[in-house]
Amino acid sequence: MSVLVYIENWNGKFKKSTYELVSYGKRIAAGLGGELSIISIGNVDETELKKLGAYGAGKVLSANTDMALDDKAYAALIAEVANKSNASVVVMANNSTGKALAPRVAVKLNAGLVSGVNGLPLSYQPFVVSKKAFSGKSLLQAEITSGKKVITLSQNTAGVEEFPGDVTVEPVDVSAVSGSVKVLSSDVQTGTILLTEAEIVVSGGRGMRGPENWKPLEELAEVLGAATACSRPVSDEGWRPHHEHVGQTGKVIAPNLYFALGISGAIQHLAGVSSSKVIVAVNKDAEAPIFTAADYGIVGDLQEILPKMTEAFRKFKANA
Numbered sequence: 001m002s003v004l005v006y007i008e009n010w011n012g013k014f015k016k017s018t019y020e021l022v023s024y025g026k027r028i029a030a031g032l033g034g035e036l037s038i039i040s041i042g043n044v045d046e047t048e049l050k051k052l053g054a055y056g057a058g059k060v061l062s063a064n065t066d067m068a069l070d071d072k073a074y075a076a077l078i079a080e081v082a083n084k085s086n087a088s089v090v091v092m093a094n095n096s097t098g099k100a101l102a103p104r105v106a107v108k109l110n111a112g113l114v115s116g117v118n119g120l121p122l123s124y125q126p127f128v129v130s131k132k133a134f135s136g137k138s139l140l141q142a143e144i145t146s147g148k149k150v151i152t153l154s155q156n157t158a159g160v161e162e163f164p165g166d167v168t169v170e171p172v173d174v175s176a177v178s179g180s181v182k183v184l185s186s187d188v189q190t191g192t193i194l195l196t197e198a199e200i201v202v203s204g205g206r207g208m209r210g211p212e213n214w215k216p217l218e219e220l221a222e223v224l225g226a227a228t229a230c231s232r233p234v235s236d237e238g239w240r241p242h243h244e245h246v247g248q249t250g251k252v253i254a255p256n257l258y259f260a261l262g263i264s265g266a267i268q269h270l271a272g273v274s275s276s277k278v279i280v281a282v283n284k285d286a287e288a289p290i291f292t293a294a295d296y297g298i299v300g301d302l303q304e305i306l307p308k309m310t311e312a313f314r315k316f317k318a319n320a
């Protein structure tokens, strides 16, 4: 009853979400009374791989390769490693990579798949997991009845836990697997905080009134070290880029702190942000639905409140 966790790297480095996945896998392995193995694909040096030991990795199988992300080839490799390590549960992130790979891996392993699991299994025998459904309006419990199981974990729902211990790194032979995608060039964005990885997100809606008013929101984000996001109409209008759009049809995020500025709180918006630990809303309409989802709310005009908030956080940070 061993567990295999597939982890991604970003230019050879891991992120907090990687450690969450590894420690999540460790807890599942403990629940099943089995071992945990990690499969890393890509160029990651041994020092970085060994950092996983602090989160219970135990054994890291490293497929050190230049092969670009190719769903078909990666899924074949993960399934092969899962078979060799006799894994009964394969775990990956519920991000765009995990969502693309998990169904392929599940088919190859003849495994049941549940994506977007939010936390540890509710029970191990039977293997029952929970996830949000109907745009986050309901919580669904699903039993995976097949012998092999594949699950993708929603970020920030299990937390990072430390399990210091020894870790071994073993190479994985990738000679039999070849990708059919060749990356010719890539421009790496630097300086901005990745929305899906951000601890704090400052998000604006139609209440911002237009793209020309975004400067104060960006200033608040800068002071807080936050990523910026927006509601769907804002990106539809072209006020902000589409990759910032959160919600049912956009990115699903779960930061520790989410600022909803001039956002009404429609169900389709909340579907993407309701897993945030703390939601702060600013809206001039005291009846706006966002206030039912928010932990803290300010009723008032953003034009007036936003600069005051930024100034207050700036002072707080300077004195911290």
Ligand SMILES: Cc1cc2nc3c(=O)[nH]c(=O)nc-3n(C[C@H](O)[C@H](O)[C@H](O)COP(=O)(O)OP(=O)(O)OC[C@H]3O[C@@H](n4cnc5c(N)ncnc54)[C@H](O)[C@@H]3O)c2cc1C
Residues within 6 Å of the ligand: 204, 205, 206, 207, 208, 230, 231, 232, 233, 234, 245, 246, 247, 248, 249, 250, 261, 262, 263, 264, 265, 266, 267, 268, 269, 272, 282, 283, 284, 285, 288, 300, 301, 302, 303
């Ligand atoms: C199938 C489907 C999928 C969808 N998917 C998504 C999705 O993924 N993400 C998403 O966001 N939406 C999505 N929507 C749209 C969603 O239903 C809402 O229309 C949208 O979220 C509203 O965006 P908003 O809150 O920015 O704008 P509005 O609903 O127009 O709200 C603006 C808010 O700003 C407040 N306001 C105005 N001026 C000020 C001011 N000066 N100071 C303070 N507050 C002010 C208003 O009181 C209001 O509450 C989807 C809709 C459908 C049908």
